[in-house]
Amino acid sequence: MFDNTIFLFILAIIILTIIVSITTAIIEQKKLTIKIKQLWTNKERLEEFIRPNARYDYQYQSYRSNYAHDDLVDDKTWSDLSMDSLFQTMNYNFTAIGEMKLYATLRGMFKANNKTLIHKIKTSESFRNYLSLKLSKVGKKYYPFFPDQLTAIKRNNLLMLTPFLPILSILIIVFNKNLGILLTLLVCSINILLSVFLKRTYEKDLKSIFYTSNVLTQSKKLNELDGTPELNINFNHFKSSRYLSGILVKLDANDIGSSIILLFKIIFMLDYVIFHIIQRSFFKYIDEVLESYDYIAMLDNHYSVALYQTTLNIQCQPEILDNHVKDESLCTFTELVHPLIDGAVPNNLCLKNNILLTGSNASGKSTFMKAIAINLILAQTIETAVAAEFKYVPGHVYCSMANADDVLSGDSYFMTELKSIRRLFNISSKRQIYCFIDEIFKGTNTTERIAASQSVLSYLSNMNNYFILAATHDIELSSLLDYSNYHFNEIIEKQSIAFDYKVKPGKANTRNAIELLRISNFPLDIYHHAKEIVEDI
Secondary structure, eight states, rough: OOHHHHHHHHHHHHHHHHHHHHHHHHHHHHHHHHHHHHHHHHHHHHOOOOOOTTOTHHHHHHHHGGOOOGSSHHHHHHHHHHHHHHHHOOOSSSHHHHHHHHHHHHTTTTTOOHHHHHHHHHHOHHHHHHHHHHHHHSSOOOOOOGGGOOOOOOOTGGGGGGTTTHHHHHHHHHHHHHHHHHHHHHHHHHHHHHOOOHHHHHHHHHHHHHHHHHHHHHHHHTTSTTTTTTOOOOGGGGGHHHHHHHGSSOOOOOOOOHHHHHHHHHHHHHHHHHHHHHHHHHHTTTTHHHHHHHHOOOOOOOOEEEEEEHHSSSSSSOOOOOSSSSSOOSSEEEEEOOOHHHTTEEEEEEEEEEEEEETTTSSHHHHHHHHHHHHHHHHTSSSOHHHHHHHOOOOOEEOOOOOOTTTTTOOOHHHHHHHHHHHGGOOOOOSSEEEEEEEETTTTTTTHHHHHHHHHHHHHHHHEEEEEEEEETTTTTHHHSSSSEEOOOOOETTTTTEEEEOEESSSSOOHHHHHHHHHHHOOOHHHHHHHHHHEEE
16 A cells, blocks of 8 residues: 555656646747747847857858858958857847858858748748747757767667666566565666766767757748748658657756656666667768758748848848949949948949048048948848848958957067958959958058058959959059049048048048047147148158
């Protein structure tokens, strides 16, 4: 009677734990559904915080060697354009693999340009909500290794039989109670020790296996959703993994019910057996697993792009120009702005000949150049431009802008700049090449800077398929180079200076450095003396 009471008590606790877990899951599901419905309206992310385990560049770094170097946005250009900030701004992904793919997309590996899918996400609330809900099930709690990076862990076929040993020993109790109890205790002890020891051999991959099972489960559901691209996968190959993966979920042993279930898993070595069953199907159909990963990430990216587009005050779908038409423009745009600057002033321009950009400090030269470069990248990766109209010839984008001393290598500002510009000569591609150079050779004296700048910019202008947009304070270069001249200027009134941030044809005819001395309340003797020196030069 006492034995039955204990058994019923344990069974009741397990049942109660399951009921509480199911009830909690239902409540959390309802909360999540309500929150997801509000994300689009409020233009919010599901999670605003950045996870400490986030590895946005993992896919890019892992597979970049499979791509031609010139097809990717290099590190210097990425840094100069503050592309990390842009990535964070447009990162509305629900999944870790979605984040990693979006980063790799902006680096030039992929495209997120399915216009039909983006339109569906924007216009169908029910479609968008269901898609969001399933993607959120994959989530960001864990950043997985990609399936093709995992190494199959060899299984021991004898150990695969260990779940049956406790059952057999319990059955022996019916025939020989003392022997059965002894064997049961012995077998359970051995299985517990084996579970703890063997888990060390596969624990690192356990989370990736579970994550992959979840990816496959949500891929199947989203593949059945009307409006999503078709995924050519036989999901029957992974039926066992979808059904068994839930048992691999890590339980927090902070209540009696969870502790009992956890002990049950250990005694019957369920994690070991199920891990190897699932792992076998994954490695057998590895290509389909990778397709499933890419499918979830692709859907996630298109949701992110669709929502990002709605946050922009102005945006358009870029139009590709024919690059075989001689003497025609390479890029033309109207009302183009920098996507990271609120209230940015729009500009119009046609990029045909190489351009030298002059103008005073803080007049808008650098921001304008970065706006063009960023929009060229966005146009070629997510088919979005932050402009009223944007037409362009596709090509590589390279920048040499925000140079600085490199303390680790010991390079001075000038040496860092030399290396940055030198790499522009090593681009081996038949495609169009866009080079953006800001304040060229700023780190050396005026005489040599002008001479070196004129020589380098002239050389680059004669290279096939190159377009150069360079900014400088050295107005002398506008007369030395066969470049089209454009400028930015300022308006100085008494104790204030104002900029309109509009690009204008011709070279700059104003300077503001000395006037800024006066406006900044330097002693008037310094201001007047500086003006006299300038007039004498």
